[in-house]
Amino acid sequence: MVQIFYSLIYMSVRVRFAPSPTGALHIGGVRTALYNYLFAKQQGGAFILRIEDTDRTRYVPGAEQYIIETLKWVGLLPDEGVGFGGDKGPYRQSDRKEIYHHYARELVQRGHAYYAFDTPEELALRKQAEENFTYNQQTRGGLSNSLTLSETEVESRLKAGTPFVIRLRVEPGRAIHVQDLIRGEVVFQSGELDDKVLLKADGMPTYHLANIVDDHLMEITHVIRGEEWLPSTAHHVLLYEGFGWTDTMPVFSHLPLILKPVGNGKLSKRDGAKFGMPVFPLEWEGATPEESFSGFRDTGFLPEAAINFLALLGWHPGGEQEIFSLQDLIQAFSIDQISKSGARFDYEKAKWFNQKYIQAANNEVLASYIRPLVNSKGYEATDEYLEQVAALMKERVTFLPDFVETGYYLFEPVREYDKETLQKKWTPPIAEIFNELTGMVATFEPFNGPALEEAVKHFIHEKAVKPGDILPLLRIALAGTMKGPAVFDMAVALGRKETVRRLQALSELG
RNA sequence: GGCCCGUUCGUCUAGGGGUUAGGACGCAGGAUUUUCAUUCCUGUAACACGGGUUCGAUUCCCGUACGGGCUACCA
Structure with a gap:
């Protein structure tokens, strides 16, 4: 102890x-x-x-x-x-068939399991006849198994290759206590448990047998699994008992x-x-x-x-x-x-x-995530550019593809302009000022965000118009929409050539 | 049907015999940003029900209701 x-x-x-x-x-x-x-x-x-x-x-x-x-x-x-090595394998259950056979037979020898010859068809018929039919301590006496058949009959059937399953022999009158780390103690009455199939007719084990044998052999200490396994845990405890493995039975937690x-x-x-x-x-x-x-x-x-x-x-x-x-x-x-x-x-x-x-996430990491998306769209972009895109868009996206979808205009010309805003803002006098501004942008030095912003605002002030008359148009020229990154940051990312090209494109449209 | 598990804002949850029942998502409003988003602030909203136990239950116990899982030679 x-x-x-x-x-x-x-x-x-x-x-x-x-x-x-x-x-x-x-x-x-x-x-x-x-x-x-x-x-x-x-x-x-x-x-x-x-x-x-x-x-x-x-x-x-x-x-x-x-x-x-x-x-x-x-x-x-x-x-x-599977795929990761280890010395308690094989870790794929289909590669462990003989192991389960060995333990299933051992359980029969110990008297905790038995052979059953009832065919699936026979059992299906029984279930049709009796609504709540289960293979258990009440019904097994009237069924075709090694508890009801003579030893010689069982022997000869096995020798003849008659299909069989091995079932757990659950005896009544016991309370089975399961200690669950999440739920506390859960108690089951053995009289309410069925005689679960452990080894199927095709020679494969059921989950119940395989999981106990493997957990034991692989020296599993804690079983953390879904709640759907809680009801069958009583059977699992019985299996540990049947094998004499209760000292090393894992601790259960049902999620x-x-x-x-x-x-x-x-x-x-x-x-x-x-x-x-x-x-x-x-x-x-x-x-x-x-x-x-x-x-x-x-x-x-x-x-x-x-x-x-x-x-x-x-x-x-x-x-x-x-x-x-x-x-x-x-x-x-x-x-x-x-x-x-x-x-x-x-x-x-x-x-x-x-x-x-x-x-x-940092821009470099984001750029590496954006890269395949960009490539699959057929865009071309340097890593450095993708990092700029990441910086520009990361606070405006929910999913990775948004970078190239919502922000498509950072990779290709504007597809569609916000007509409503354009209609409101694009007037002949403004158009003239806008063209003038385009000319200024084409030659302005240095071409960086703060300097450009300063210069444009100064220009707007000089022309005695409101920022609200010009800035939205600038944005629409570059992105087509009223949503998106700061205009001057976008201009710098796109570069002078592309920026000017887009400003001209809008003018021609207007 | 039987067995087992569960139940705090719409959602994820904290908490626990005496609390203004806390946070997050969402939603609503506001501030910042001459866009959008971000960020910040504010608001919204919950202990399933009925009995006990107790000076006092949302918290402990028992029922009920409701929800879920299992009830295969599936996992």
Whole structure:
């Protein structure tokens, strides 16, 4: 006992993120990965990526790569796992088939599991006949399994290759206590539990078996997973008991769900299209447009912003800080401050975080994010110019693509002029002054923001017109719109030649 | 239906037997900026309901309602 206590204290923390490669990884999965990562790093432990691909019918090619790419994008790099090495592998469950067979058989030998020969069709019929039919301690006596069949019959069926599953043998009359770090003690009555399938007829384990065997073999100390696993945790405890692994059973924490922005229920992949927002980390190209999704990355989120947003969806350290770097999060994180109730996906808040992170990012970093967007539009620009664009636009954008979309006029001629303002401001006398101003700008030295501004204002004063008569026109000439960066900063960024060209273009139009 | 979990402003949340129930997003108004945005200030708005326990409950307990999850040879 003393020894167990000792080992629990000094055993280093090991947590796992164990997604199933059935398609694009849901944003809730990213949050689960994040909480696991934060806990591991804070405790000086290991963060492990395990791929749970035991359902061959739901396997989707590319999903595993998607998961890995997501973790890389958000910066949650596993210490061990598929694609990351480690000495407790293999970390892909389909590569561990024999291991599960071995343990499933061992559990049968220990009397905590049994062979069952009932076919899916037979069970489906039973369910049709009896509405609440479950395979459990009440019903198994009347079914076809190694508890009802003679030993020789079982032997011969196994020898003949009759398909079978292995089921957990749950005995009634016990209270199973689960200690959850988020929810406290949760109690289940064993009499209400069914005899879960552990090993399927195709030879693959179910989640229940695989997750216990792997967590044990991989020396996982803490299981941090979604709330949907809470009801089956009682079965998991029974498995630890059955194997005699209770001393090293991991500590459980069941996370609250992420809910739809409006309406009832948990956030689903369809909500992305429905509400016009990403619910996946990365873009995903499915077989059809309906199965293809956009993600946070291609929408133009900074990974740091996505992480900050996700971290606070269901957890809060208690202070009034809102902006947390990954390092801040590692320091501040604690499992007992995770909320118990589900959190609605608040996209407005996500946008706010992104805006904040873009504002705070330095121009060089932003330029590197803008570069691919610029290239894909076919624009040409130097890195130095992109840094200027970043400086000009960073306080006016929400998403990365806004730099080249809202600010397109920093890369190509004005496409469309604000007619309303033009109609109001463009009068023959003003046009004449404007032309004169164009001539001045063409030769004015030095061509920098403050000097230019000073000179133009002086010019306006001399002509006895109001700044409001000229400045808006200048802006429209350069950007076409009444929104945007300071006019003189724009002029300097565009350069003298382009500025003059645009001023002339407006005159010709007028 | 059964089992399990939950419930503080519209949203994310802090708090906790006695508080003007705090912050953030959003929204509204204002200041700054002769654009827009940023920034700053102000405002808006919450303890689901009913019983206990208590001198006192939003906080503790029990119910109810509502919401959610699970109930597959899916994870």
